[in-house]
Amino acid sequence: MQIYLPIAELSVSLFFLVGIGGAVGFLSGLFGVGGGFLLTPLLIFSGVPTSVAVASVTGQVVAASTSGALSYYRRGGVDLHLAMYLVIAGILGAFGGVAAFDLLRNAGQLDFVISAGFLVLLGSVGILMLQESVRALLKQRQGVVVRERLPNQHNWIHGLPMRVRFKKSRLYISVLPVLAIGLFIGFVGALLGVGGGFIMVPALVYLLRVPGNVVIGTSLAQVVAMMAATTILHAVQSQSVDILLAFCLMVGGVAGAQFGAAAGKHLRGEQLRGLLALLVLAIAIRFGLGLVLIPEDVFSMSVVGGAR
Amino acid sequence: MIRLFVLVIAALLLVAIPARAERLISALSNDKIEITSSFDGERLTFYGSIAPDAGSEQKYVVGPYHIAVVILGPTQDRVAREKTNVLGMWLNTDQVTFKGFPSYFHVLSSGRLREITDVTTLTTNFILPESHVLVPNAAGWWQTMVFGRELIRLMTEERLFGVQENGVNFLSDTFYSAQLTLPSNAPPGPYIAQTYLIKNGAIIARKSEGFAVRKIGFERFLAQSATQYPLFYGLACVALALATGWLGGVLFRR
Numbered sequence: 098m099q100i101y102l103p104i105a106e107l108s109v110s111l112f113f114l115v116g117i118g119g120a121v122g123f124l125s126g127l128f129g130v131g132g133g134f135l136l137t138p139l140l141i142f143s144g145v146p147t148s149v150a151v152a153s154v155t156g157q158v159v160a161a162s163t164s165g166a167l168s169y170y171r172r173g174g175v176d177l178h179l180a181m182y183l184v185i186a187g188i189l190g191a192f193g194g195v196a197a198f199d200l201l202r203n204a205g206q207l208d209f210v211i212s213a214g215f216l217v218l219l220g221s222v223g224i225l226m227l228q229e230s231v232r233a234l235l236k237q238r239q240g241v242v243v244r245e246r247l248p249n250q251h252n253w254i255h256g257l258p259m260r261v262r263f264k265k266s267r268l269y270i271s272v273l274p275v276l277a278i279g280l281f282i283g284f285v286g287a288l289l290g291v292g293g294g295f296i297m298v299p300a301l302v303y304l305l306r307v308p309g310n311v312v313i314g315t316s317l318a319q320v321v322a323m324m325a326a327t328t329i330l331h332a333v334q335s336q337s338v339d340i341l342l343a344f345c346l347m348v349g350g351v352a353g354a355q356f357g358a359a360a361g362k363h364l365r366g367e368q369l370r371g372l373l374a375l376l377v378l379a380i381a382i383r384f385g386l387g388l389v390l391i392p393e394d395v396f397s398m399s400v401v402g403g404a405r
Numbered sequence: 406m407i408r409l410f411v412l413v414i415a416a417l418l419l420v421a422i423p424a425r426a427e428r429l430i431s432a433l434s435n436d437k438i439e440i441t442s443s444f445d446g447e448r449l450t451f452y453g454s455i456a457p458d459a460g461s462e463q464k465y466v467v468g469p470y471h472i473a474v475v476i477l478g479p480t481q482d483r484v485a486r487e488k489t490n491v492l493g494m495w496l497n498t499d500q501v502t503f504k505g506f507p508s509y510f511h512v513l514s515s516g517r518l519r520e521i522t523d524v525t526t527l528t529t530n531f532i533l534p535e536s537h538v539l540v541p542n543a544a545g546w547w548q549t550m551v552f553g554r555e556l557i558r559l560m561t562e563e564r565l566f567g568v569q570e571n572g573v574n575f576l577s578d579t580f581y582s583a584q585l586t587l588p589s590n591a592p593p594g595p596y597i598a599q600t601y602l603i604k605n606g607a608i609i610a611r612k613s614e615g616f617a618v619r620k621i622g623f624e625r626f627l628a629q630s631a632t633q634y635p636l637f638y639g640l641a642c643v644a645l646a647l648a649t650g651w652l653g654g655v656l657f658r659r
Contacts, residue, residue: 098443099443099445099589100442100443101440101441101442101443101444101589101624103620103624103625103627104631106590106592107589107590108443108444108445108589108590156642156643156645156646157646159643159646159647159650160646160647160649160650160653161650162650163646163649163650163651163653163654164650164651164653164654164657165654167650167651167654168654205484205486205497205500206497208497209496209497213494321647321650325643325646325647328639328642328643328646329636329640329643330639331639332631332638332642333635333636336631336632336635338638338639340627340631340638340641340642341442343642343645343646344645344649347646347649347650348649351649351650351652351653351654352653355653355657388494388495389493389494389495390495391490391495392488392495394559395487395488395489395495396485396486396488396555396556396558396559397485397486397497397559398483398484398485398486398559398560399483399484399486400481400482400483400484400508401481401482401483401484401502
Protein backbone atom coordinates (compact mmCIF):
# COMPACT_ATOMS: atom_id res chain seq x y z
CA MET A 98 0.00 0.00 0.00
CA GLN A 99 1.53 3.25 -1.13
CA ILE A 100 1.22 6.41 0.90
CA TYR A 101 1.90 9.87 -0.49
CA LEU A 102 4.16 12.02 1.68
CA PRO A 103 3.02 15.63 1.24
CA ILE A 104 6.32 17.34 2.13
CA ALA A 105 8.73 14.84 0.62
CA GLU A 106 6.39 14.82 -2.44
CA LEU A 107 6.78 11.18 -3.25
CA SER A 108 4.91 8.03 -2.42
CA VAL A 109 6.45 5.28 -0.36
CA SER A 110 5.13 1.93 0.78
CA LEU A 111 3.35 2.31 4.12
CA PHE A 112 4.51 -1.12 5.27
CA PHE A 113 8.10 -0.21 4.49
CA LEU A 114 7.91 2.92 6.66
CA VAL A 115 6.20 1.24 9.59
CA GLY A 116 8.55 -1.73 9.12
CA ILE A 117 11.80 0.23 9.33
CA GLY A 118 10.27 2.25 12.18
CA GLY A 119 9.51 -1.01 13.98
CA ALA A 120 12.90 -2.57 13.28
CA VAL A 121 14.78 0.49 14.47
CA GLY A 122 12.38 0.80 17.42
CA PHE A 123 13.18 -2.80 18.37
CA LEU A 124 16.92 -2.07 18.32
CA SER A 125 16.44 1.17 20.23
CA GLY A 126 14.38 -0.62 22.89
CA LEU A 127 17.02 -3.34 23.05
CA PHE A 128 19.98 -1.01 23.46
CA GLY A 129 18.28 1.96 25.10
CA VAL A 130 19.20 4.48 22.40
CA GLY A 131 16.95 6.79 20.40
CA GLY A 132 17.52 5.16 17.05
CA GLY A 133 17.79 8.38 15.06
CA PHE A 134 21.29 7.44 13.99
CA LEU A 135 19.83 4.31 12.35
CA LEU A 136 16.65 5.78 10.89
CA THR A 137 18.10 8.86 9.19
CA PRO A 138 20.63 6.84 7.13
CA LEU A 139 17.98 4.21 6.28
CA LEU A 140 15.59 6.87 4.98
CA ILE A 141 18.36 8.56 3.00
CA PHE A 142 19.39 5.25 1.43
CA SER A 143 15.76 4.57 0.49
CA GLY A 144 15.33 7.77 -1.51
CA VAL A 145 13.78 10.28 0.89
CA PRO A 146 15.50 13.67 0.38
CA THR A 147 18.22 14.18 3.00
CA SER A 148 16.69 17.36 4.41
CA VAL A 149 13.23 15.77 4.85
CA ALA A 150 14.73 12.63 6.38
CA VAL A 151 16.76 14.57 8.97
CA ALA A 152 13.93 16.93 9.91
CA SER A 153 11.24 14.23 10.17
CA VAL A 154 13.37 11.84 12.19
CA THR A 155 13.73 14.51 14.89
CA GLY A 156 9.96 14.19 15.36
CA GLN A 157 10.20 10.42 15.52
CA VAL A 158 12.97 10.60 18.15
CA VAL A 159 10.65 12.66 20.39
CA ALA A 160 8.02 9.91 20.27
CA ALA A 161 10.54 7.10 20.72
CA SER A 162 12.08 8.72 23.79
CA THR A 163 8.85 9.90 25.46
CA SER A 164 7.64 6.59 26.88
CA GLY A 165 11.12 5.75 28.14
CA ALA A 166 11.60 9.15 29.73
CA LEU A 167 8.19 8.93 31.42
CA SER A 168 8.84 5.50 32.93
CA TYR A 169 12.26 6.61 34.21
CA TYR A 170 10.67 9.75 35.63
CA ARG A 171 8.10 7.71 37.55
CA ARG A 172 10.92 5.64 39.03
CA GLY A 173 12.79 8.80 39.99
CA GLY A 174 15.55 8.22 37.46
CA VAL A 175 15.62 11.73 36.01
CA ASP A 176 17.74 14.58 37.34
CA LEU A 177 15.56 17.46 36.17
CA HIS A 178 18.04 20.09 37.36
CA LEU A 179 20.85 18.61 35.29
CA ALA A 180 18.51 17.98 32.34
CA MET A 181 17.43 21.64 32.40
CA TYR A 182 21.01 22.89 32.02
CA LEU A 183 21.59 20.38 29.21
CA VAL A 184 18.37 21.37 27.44
CA ILE A 185 19.01 25.12 27.59
CA ALA A 186 22.48 24.68 26.12
CA GLY A 187 21.09 22.08 23.73
CA ILE A 188 18.47 24.43 22.31
CA LEU A 189 21.14 27.07 21.70
CA GLY A 190 23.18 24.41 19.95
CA ALA A 191 20.14 23.36 17.94
CA PHE A 192 19.72 26.93 16.65
CA GLY A 193 23.28 26.73 15.37
CA GLY A 194 22.69 23.26 13.97
CA VAL A 195 19.56 24.24 12.05
CA ALA A 196 21.26 27.37 10.67
CA ALA A 197 24.26 25.30 9.58
CA PHE A 198 21.88 22.74 8.05
CA ASP A 199 20.29 25.46 5.92
CA LEU A 200 23.62 26.98 4.89
CA LEU A 201 25.06 23.61 3.93
CA ARG A 202 21.95 22.61 2.02
CA ASN A 203 22.14 25.74 -0.10
CA ALA A 204 25.87 25.25 -0.66
CA GLY A 205 25.31 21.64 -1.76
CA GLN A 206 27.54 20.19 0.96
CA LEU A 207 24.80 18.87 3.27
CA ASP A 208 25.11 15.24 2.18
CA PHE A 209 28.86 15.30 2.58
CA VAL A 210 28.80 16.88 6.03
CA ILE A 211 26.13 14.46 7.21
CA SER A 212 28.10 11.46 5.94
CA ALA A 213 31.35 12.75 7.43
CA GLY A 214 29.59 13.63 10.69
CA PHE A 215 28.09 10.15 11.02
CA LEU A 216 31.44 8.59 10.13
CA VAL A 217 33.39 10.51 12.77
CA LEU A 218 30.78 10.28 15.52
CA LEU A 219 29.64 6.71 15.05
CA GLY A 220 33.17 5.55 14.29
CA SER A 221 34.69 6.97 17.47
CA VAL A 222 31.76 6.07 19.72
CA GLY A 223 31.63 2.56 18.24
CA ILE A 224 35.34 1.93 18.75
CA LEU A 225 35.21 3.19 22.34
CA MET A 226 32.20 1.04 23.14
CA LEU A 227 33.67 -2.04 21.51
CA GLN A 228 36.93 -1.66 23.43
CA GLU A 229 35.12 -1.24 26.67
CA SER A 230 32.75 -4.17 26.25
CA VAL A 231 35.46 -6.53 24.97
CA ARG A 232 37.60 -5.65 27.98
CA ALA A 233 34.67 -6.27 30.31
CA LEU A 234 33.85 -9.60 28.66
CA LEU A 235 37.48 -10.75 28.80
CA LYS A 236 37.87 -9.81 32.44
CA GLN A 237 34.70 -11.63 33.29
CA ARG A 238 35.95 -14.74 31.55
CA GLN A 239 39.18 -14.56 33.54
CA GLY A 240 37.14 -14.38 36.70
CA VAL A 241 38.24 -10.89 37.68
CA VAL A 242 35.56 -8.95 39.55
CA VAL A 243 34.80 -5.87 37.45
CA ARG A 244 34.95 -2.83 39.66
CA GLU A 245 32.67 -0.05 38.42
CA ARG A 246 34.24 3.36 38.42
CA LEU A 247 33.00 5.23 41.43
CA PRO A 248 31.03 8.42 40.89
CA ASN A 249 33.17 10.37 43.32
CA GLN A 250 36.40 9.74 41.45
CA HIS A 251 37.54 13.12 40.19
CA ASN A 252 39.13 14.23 36.96
CA TRP A 253 40.25 17.61 35.59
CA ILE A 254 36.65 18.55 34.74
CA HIS A 255 35.80 18.68 38.41
CA GLY A 256 38.35 21.46 38.95
CA LEU A 257 36.55 24.00 36.74
CA PRO A 258 34.89 27.10 38.27
CA MET A 259 31.14 28.01 38.51
CA ARG A 260 30.15 24.94 40.46
CA VAL A 261 26.51 23.98 40.93
CA ARG A 262 25.08 21.28 43.15
CA PHE A 263 22.97 18.61 41.39
CA LYS A 264 21.21 16.87 44.23
CA LYS A 265 19.76 13.88 42.47
CA SER A 266 23.03 13.01 40.75
CA ARG A 267 24.91 13.69 43.99
CA LEU A 268 27.28 15.93 42.06
CA TYR A 269 28.86 19.28 42.84
CA ILE A 270 30.47 20.27 39.55
CA SER A 271 31.08 23.22 37.28
CA VAL A 272 28.23 24.04 34.85
CA LEU A 273 30.73 24.73 32.06
CA PRO A 274 31.25 21.10 30.95
CA VAL A 275 27.50 20.49 31.31
CA LEU A 276 26.71 23.42 29.03
CA ALA A 277 29.46 22.41 26.58
CA ILE A 278 28.05 18.88 26.29
CA GLY A 279 24.53 20.25 25.82
CA LEU A 280 25.65 22.73 23.19
CA PHE A 281 27.59 20.12 21.24
CA ILE A 282 24.80 17.56 21.30
CA GLY A 283 22.21 20.17 20.34
CA PHE A 284 24.28 21.22 17.35
CA VAL A 285 25.06 17.69 16.18
CA GLY A 286 21.53 16.48 16.84
CA ALA A 287 19.94 19.20 14.71
CA LEU A 288 22.50 18.77 11.93
CA LEU A 289 22.38 14.97 11.73
CA GLY A 290 18.81 14.31 12.88
CA VAL A 291 19.89 12.17 15.81
CA GLY A 292 18.89 12.42 19.46
CA GLY A 293 22.47 12.13 20.57
CA GLY A 294 21.77 9.58 23.30
CA PHE A 295 24.72 7.54 22.11
CA ILE A 296 27.02 10.53 22.76
CA MET A 297 25.16 11.84 25.81
CA VAL A 298 25.28 8.63 27.87
CA PRO A 299 29.07 8.12 27.59
CA ALA A 300 29.65 11.85 28.16
CA LEU A 301 27.57 11.87 31.34
CA VAL A 302 29.16 8.68 32.63
CA TYR A 303 32.80 9.23 31.79
CA LEU A 304 33.13 13.03 31.87
CA LEU A 305 30.69 14.12 34.56
CA ARG A 306 30.57 10.86 36.57
CA VAL A 307 26.80 10.93 36.77
CA PRO A 308 25.66 7.83 38.68
CA GLY A 309 24.20 4.98 36.63
CA ASN A 310 20.68 5.14 38.05
CA VAL A 311 19.97 8.62 36.65
CA VAL A 312 22.12 8.59 33.47
CA ILE A 313 19.67 7.03 31.03
CA GLY A 314 16.58 8.79 32.43
CA THR A 315 18.26 12.19 32.34
CA SER A 316 19.61 11.58 28.87
CA LEU A 317 16.15 10.53 27.63
CA ALA A 318 14.44 13.56 29.21
CA GLN A 319 17.02 15.82 27.62
CA VAL A 320 16.52 14.14 24.22
CA VAL A 321 12.73 14.62 24.40
CA ALA A 322 12.95 18.33 25.25
CA MET A 323 15.75 19.12 22.84
CA MET A 324 14.41 17.15 19.89
CA ALA A 325 10.98 18.74 20.39
CA ALA A 326 12.64 22.15 20.12
CA THR A 327 14.66 20.99 17.10
CA THR A 328 11.52 19.72 15.34
CA ILE A 329 9.90 23.14 15.73
CA LEU A 330 13.07 24.87 14.53
CA HIS A 331 13.25 22.63 11.46
CA ALA A 332 9.55 23.20 10.76
CA VAL A 333 10.04 26.97 10.88
CA GLN A 334 13.45 27.25 9.24
CA SER A 335 13.67 24.59 6.54
CA GLN A 336 9.97 23.56 6.40
CA SER A 337 11.03 20.02 5.67
CA VAL A 338 9.33 18.15 8.51
CA ASP A 339 6.98 15.60 6.96
CA ILE A 340 4.40 14.92 9.66
CA LEU A 341 2.99 11.89 7.84
CA LEU A 342 6.43 10.33 7.43
CA ALA A 343 7.26 11.07 11.05
CA PHE A 344 3.95 9.56 12.22
CA CYS A 345 4.43 6.31 10.28
CA LEU A 346 7.90 5.95 11.78
CA MET A 347 6.59 6.78 15.26
CA VAL A 348 3.89 4.12 15.18
CA GLY A 349 6.38 1.45 14.14
CA GLY A 350 9.04 2.75 16.49
CA VAL A 351 6.91 2.93 19.63
CA ALA A 352 5.61 -0.61 19.12
CA GLY A 353 9.02 -2.01 18.20
CA ALA A 354 10.69 -0.42 21.20
CA GLN A 355 8.46 -2.36 23.62
CA PHE A 356 9.42 -5.70 22.07
CA GLY A 357 13.06 -4.63 22.01
CA ALA A 358 12.99 -3.78 25.70
CA ALA A 359 11.44 -7.18 26.47
CA ALA A 360 14.09 -8.96 24.40
CA GLY A 361 16.84 -6.96 26.10
CA LYS A 362 16.09 -8.63 29.42
CA HIS A 363 17.44 -11.93 28.08
CA LEU A 364 20.86 -10.50 27.20
CA ARG A 365 23.67 -9.39 29.48
CA GLY A 366 24.78 -5.75 29.60
CA GLU A 367 28.27 -6.34 28.18
CA GLN A 368 26.91 -8.45 25.33
CA LEU A 369 24.33 -5.78 24.54
CA ARG A 370 26.93 -3.04 24.47
CA GLY A 371 29.21 -5.17 22.32
CA LEU A 372 26.42 -5.78 19.81
CA LEU A 373 25.46 -2.10 19.75
CA ALA A 374 29.10 -1.19 19.20
CA LEU A 375 29.27 -3.53 16.18
CA LEU A 376 26.05 -2.06 14.77
CA VAL A 377 27.30 1.50 15.23
CA LEU A 378 30.63 0.62 13.60
CA ALA A 379 28.89 -1.05 10.65
CA ILE A 380 26.95 2.14 9.91
CA ALA A 381 30.09 4.24 10.31
CA ILE A 382 31.89 2.01 7.80
CA ARG A 383 28.95 2.26 5.39
CA PHE A 384 29.18 6.06 5.49
CA GLY A 385 32.96 5.95 5.24
CA LEU A 386 32.85 3.79 2.12
CA GLY A 387 30.32 6.18 0.61
CA LEU A 388 32.81 9.00 1.02
CA VAL A 389 35.87 7.16 -0.26
CA LEU A 390 34.64 4.80 -2.97
CA ILE A 391 34.10 6.12 -6.48
CA PRO A 392 30.44 7.21 -6.48
CA GLU A 393 28.07 5.45 -8.84
CA ASP A 394 27.18 8.84 -10.27
CA VAL A 395 29.44 11.83 -9.83
CA PHE A 396 26.60 14.12 -10.84
CA SER A 397 23.64 14.96 -8.64
CA MET A 398 20.86 17.50 -8.71
CA SER A 399 18.60 19.34 -6.33
CA VAL A 400 16.00 22.05 -6.33
CA VAL A 401 16.97 25.53 -5.15
CA GLY A 402 14.12 27.00 -3.12
CA GLY A 403 10.60 25.73 -3.67
CA ALA A 404 8.64 25.03 -6.83
CA ARG A 405 6.99 28.06 -8.30
CA MET B 406 10.53 48.23 -58.15
CA ILE B 407 11.50 44.60 -58.59
CA ARG B 408 10.65 43.96 -54.96
CA LEU B 409 7.16 45.37 -55.46
CA PHE B 410 6.71 43.20 -58.52
CA VAL B 411 7.67 40.07 -56.59
CA LEU B 412 5.23 41.00 -53.85
CA VAL B 413 2.39 41.43 -56.32
CA ILE B 414 3.14 38.06 -57.90
CA ALA B 415 3.24 36.45 -54.47
CA ALA B 416 -0.09 38.02 -53.52
CA LEU B 417 -1.64 36.80 -56.77
CA LEU B 418 -0.31 33.30 -56.13
CA LEU B 419 -1.80 33.28 -52.66
CA VAL B 420 -5.18 34.17 -54.04
CA ALA B 421 -4.88 31.69 -56.89
CA ILE B 422 -4.02 28.69 -54.73
CA PRO B 423 -6.95 27.78 -52.49
CA ALA B 424 -6.09 28.15 -48.81
CA ARG B 425 -5.10 24.76 -47.55
CA ALA B 426 -4.85 25.30 -43.83
CA GLU B 427 -5.42 22.72 -41.16
CA ARG B 428 -6.89 23.15 -37.81
CA LEU B 429 -6.05 21.12 -34.76
CA ILE B 430 -8.85 20.08 -32.45
CA SER B 431 -7.51 18.64 -29.25
CA ALA B 432 -8.55 17.72 -25.75
CA LEU B 433 -7.27 15.84 -22.78
CA SER B 434 -8.87 13.33 -20.48
CA ASN B 435 -8.55 15.21 -17.20
CA ASP B 436 -7.76 18.81 -16.43
CA LYS B 437 -7.16 18.20 -12.73
CA ILE B 438 -4.92 15.55 -11.27
CA GLU B 439 -5.55 15.21 -7.61
CA ILE B 440 -2.92 14.00 -5.23
CA THR B 441 -4.52 12.04 -2.44
CA SER B 442 -2.87 9.87 0.19
CA SER B 443 -2.89 6.91 -2.18
CA PHE B 444 -1.55 8.88 -5.17
CA ASP B 445 0.66 6.58 -7.18
CA GLY B 446 0.83 8.38 -10.49
CA GLU B 447 -1.95 8.93 -12.98
CA ARG B 448 -2.66 8.19 -16.62
CA LEU B 449 -3.64 10.99 -18.96
CA THR B 450 -4.93 10.73 -22.50
CA PHE B 451 -4.43 13.43 -25.10
CA TYR B 452 -6.56 13.12 -28.19
CA GLY B 453 -7.72 15.20 -31.07
CA SER B 454 -8.23 15.38 -34.79
CA ILE B 455 -7.08 17.39 -37.73
CA ALA B 456 -9.76 19.24 -39.67
CA PRO B 457 -9.86 21.86 -42.45
CA ASP B 458 -9.45 25.36 -41.08
CA ALA B 459 -12.61 27.30 -40.38
CA GLY B 460 -13.60 29.42 -43.37
CA SER B 461 -11.69 27.39 -45.92
CA GLU B 462 -13.58 25.66 -48.70
CA GLN B 463 -11.71 22.45 -48.14
CA LYS B 464 -13.84 19.45 -47.32
CA TYR B 465 -11.05 17.19 -46.12
CA VAL B 466 -7.41 17.33 -45.22
CA VAL B 467 -4.60 15.34 -46.75
CA GLY B 468 -1.68 14.08 -44.74
CA PRO B 469 0.66 12.62 -43.87
CA TYR B 470 0.64 14.41 -40.57
CA HIS B 471 2.74 14.11 -37.49
CA ILE B 472 1.82 15.09 -33.96
CA ALA B 473 4.12 16.04 -31.12
CA VAL B 474 2.71 16.65 -27.66
CA VAL B 475 4.97 18.46 -25.23
CA ILE B 476 4.02 18.32 -21.55
CA LEU B 477 5.69 20.90 -19.38
CA GLY B 478 5.53 21.05 -15.59
CA PRO B 479 5.98 24.05 -13.28
CA THR B 480 9.43 25.62 -13.42
CA GLN B 481 11.96 25.58 -10.60
CA ASP B 482 15.52 26.68 -10.07
CA ARG B 483 17.50 23.48 -10.25
CA VAL B 484 21.15 22.93 -9.60
CA ALA B 485 23.38 20.19 -10.99
CA ARG B 486 26.47 19.30 -8.99
CA GLU B 487 29.59 17.33 -9.74
CA LYS B 488 31.65 15.39 -7.24
CA THR B 489 35.40 15.20 -7.60
CA ASN B 490 38.00 13.44 -5.53
CA VAL B 491 39.56 15.75 -2.97
CA LEU B 492 42.20 14.16 -0.72
CA GLY B 493 40.65 10.73 -1.17
CA MET B 494 37.09 11.87 -0.50
CA TRP B 495 34.34 12.57 -3.00
CA LEU B 496 33.00 16.11 -2.60
CA ASN B 497 30.63 18.30 -4.56
CA THR B 498 33.06 20.78 -6.04
CA ASP B 499 31.37 22.23 -9.08
CA GLN B 500 27.80 23.27 -9.74
CA VAL B 501 25.65 25.04 -12.30
CA THR B 502 22.25 26.53 -11.51
CA PHE B 503 19.53 26.40 -14.13
CA LYS B 504 16.95 29.06 -13.46
CA GLY B 505 13.36 28.44 -14.50
CA PHE B 506 14.07 24.82 -15.38
CA PRO B 507 11.00 22.65 -15.96
CA SER B 508 10.30 20.24 -13.14
CA TYR B 509 8.61 17.92 -15.61
CA PHE B 510 9.07 17.57 -19.35
CA HIS B 511 7.81 14.86 -21.65
CA VAL B 512 7.51 14.68 -25.40
CA LEU B 513 5.15 12.27 -27.10
CA SER B 514 5.37 12.06 -30.86
CA SER B 515 4.08 9.97 -33.72
CA GLY B 516 7.52 9.38 -35.20
CA ARG B 517 11.19 9.95 -34.67
CA LEU B 518 11.53 13.63 -33.89
CA ARG B 519 14.48 14.31 -36.17
CA GLU B 520 12.66 12.62 -39.03
CA ILE B 521 9.42 14.53 -38.69
CA THR B 522 11.06 17.96 -38.55
CA ASP B 523 14.46 19.64 -38.34
CA VAL B 524 16.58 20.35 -35.28
CA THR B 525 16.13 24.12 -35.48
CA THR B 526 12.36 23.80 -35.30
CA LEU B 527 12.68 21.37 -32.42
CA THR B 528 15.00 23.56 -30.36
CA THR B 529 13.35 26.92 -31.01
CA ASN B 530 9.97 25.50 -30.00
CA PHE B 531 11.42 23.73 -26.93
CA ILE B 532 10.37 20.31 -28.17
CA LEU B 533 13.70 18.69 -27.31
CA PRO B 534 14.75 18.29 -23.66
CA GLU B 535 18.15 19.72 -24.58
CA SER B 536 16.56 23.00 -25.65
CA HIS B 537 15.95 23.84 -21.98
CA VAL B 538 19.65 23.94 -21.20
CA LEU B 539 20.54 25.90 -24.33
CA VAL B 540 19.22 29.11 -22.81
CA PRO B 541 21.97 31.57 -21.78
CA ASN B 542 23.45 30.82 -18.38
CA ALA B 543 25.89 32.75 -16.21
CA ALA B 544 28.07 29.66 -15.87
CA GLY B 545 29.28 29.91 -19.46
CA TRP B 546 28.55 27.84 -22.54
CA TRP B 547 30.81 24.85 -21.89
CA GLN B 548 29.78 24.33 -18.26
CA THR B 549 26.12 24.75 -19.20
CA MET B 550 26.39 22.09 -21.88
CA VAL B 551 28.22 19.58 -19.66
CA PHE B 552 26.00 20.04 -16.60
CA GLY B 553 22.85 20.46 -18.67
CA ARG B 554 23.33 17.07 -20.31
CA GLU B 555 23.87 15.43 -16.93
CA LEU B 556 20.86 17.21 -15.47
CA ILE B 557 18.65 15.93 -18.28
CA ARG B 558 20.02 12.42 -17.71
CA LEU B 559 19.28 12.62 -13.96
CA MET B 560 15.80 13.98 -14.60
CA THR B 561 15.20 11.14 -17.06
CA GLU B 562 16.28 8.60 -14.46
CA GLU B 563 13.74 10.12 -12.07
CA ARG B 564 11.10 9.71 -14.82
CA LEU B 565 10.59 13.49 -14.81
CA PHE B 566 12.01 13.96 -18.30
CA GLY B 567 11.35 11.75 -21.26
CA VAL B 568 10.85 11.42 -24.98
CA GLN B 569 8.50 8.77 -26.37
CA GLU B 570 8.81 8.78 -30.10
CA ASN B 571 6.01 6.26 -30.49
CA GLY B 572 3.80 7.91 -27.90
CA VAL B 573 1.21 9.27 -30.32
CA ASN B 574 -0.98 6.84 -32.27
CA PHE B 575 -3.05 7.74 -35.29
CA LEU B 576 -6.34 5.88 -35.09
CA SER B 577 -7.34 7.16 -38.52
CA ASP B 578 -5.61 9.50 -40.99
CA THR B 579 -6.68 12.49 -38.94
CA PHE B 580 -7.53 11.24 -35.46
CA TYR B 581 -4.77 10.73 -32.92
CA SER B 582 -4.47 9.80 -29.30
CA ALA B 583 -1.55 9.77 -26.89
CA GLN B 584 -1.17 8.39 -23.41
CA LEU B 585 1.05 9.70 -20.67
CA THR B 586 1.65 8.16 -17.26
CA LEU B 587 2.43 10.88 -14.79
CA PRO B 588 4.76 9.42 -12.12
CA SER B 589 4.01 9.71 -8.41
CA ASN B 590 6.91 12.13 -7.95
CA ALA B 591 5.47 14.57 -10.50
CA PRO B 592 5.68 17.95 -8.77
CA PRO B 593 2.37 19.68 -8.05
CA GLY B 594 1.55 22.85 -9.95
CA PRO B 595 0.24 24.07 -13.28
CA TYR B 596 1.13 21.99 -16.33
CA ILE B 597 0.96 22.92 -19.99
CA ALA B 598 0.41 20.45 -22.81
CA GLN B 599 1.41 21.91 -26.15
CA THR B 600 0.33 19.97 -29.24
CA TYR B 601 2.13 20.58 -32.54
CA LEU B 602 0.77 19.51 -35.90
CA ILE B 603 3.64 18.86 -38.28
CA LYS B 604 3.40 18.38 -42.01
CA ASN B 605 6.38 18.02 -44.35
CA GLY B 606 8.73 19.07 -41.57
CA ALA B 607 6.97 22.31 -40.72
CA ILE B 608 4.72 23.14 -37.81
CA ILE B 609 1.39 24.09 -39.36
CA ALA B 610 -0.79 24.35 -36.29
CA ARG B 611 -0.40 24.31 -32.55
CA LYS B 612 -2.67 24.21 -29.60
CA SER B 613 -2.13 24.27 -25.88
CA GLU B 614 -4.10 23.00 -22.94
CA GLY B 615 -3.45 23.35 -19.29
CA PHE B 616 -3.99 20.96 -16.47
CA ALA B 617 -3.18 21.13 -12.80
CA VAL B 618 -1.57 18.63 -10.51
CA ARG B 619 -2.48 19.48 -6.98
CA LYS B 620 -2.73 18.07 -3.54
CA ILE B 621 -6.26 17.88 -2.23
CA GLY B 622 -7.90 17.20 1.08
CA PHE B 623 -5.67 16.25 3.95
CA GLU B 624 -2.43 16.32 1.94
CA ARG B 625 -3.20 19.84 0.76
CA PHE B 626 -4.00 20.90 4.29
CA LEU B 627 -0.72 19.49 5.60
CA ALA B 628 1.42 20.97 2.86
CA GLN B 629 -0.22 24.37 3.24
CA SER B 630 0.11 24.43 6.99
CA ALA B 631 3.79 23.49 6.72
CA THR B 632 4.52 26.54 4.61
CA GLN B 633 1.97 29.03 5.91
CA TYR B 634 1.91 28.31 9.63
CA PRO B 635 5.28 26.62 10.21
CA LEU B 636 5.29 27.33 13.94
CA PHE B 637 1.91 25.72 14.54
CA TYR B 638 2.85 22.88 12.23
CA GLY B 639 6.01 22.26 14.26
CA LEU B 640 4.07 22.41 17.53
CA ALA B 641 1.51 19.97 16.13
CA CYS B 642 4.33 17.57 15.15
CA VAL B 643 5.74 17.70 18.66
CA ALA B 644 2.31 17.24 20.26
CA LEU B 645 1.67 14.25 18.00
CA ALA B 646 5.04 12.76 18.87
CA LEU B 647 4.53 13.21 22.62
CA ALA B 648 1.02 11.74 22.42
CA THR B 649 2.18 8.76 20.37
CA GLY B 650 5.08 8.07 22.71
CA TRP B 651 2.91 8.38 25.79
CA LEU B 652 0.13 6.23 24.31
CA GLY B 653 2.65 3.58 23.27
CA GLY B 654 4.01 3.46 26.79
CA VAL B 655 0.50 3.15 28.29
CA LEU B 656 -0.70 0.52 25.80
CA PHE B 657 2.29 -1.76 26.20
CA ARG B 658 2.83 -1.38 29.93
CA ARG B 659 0.64 -4.35 30.76
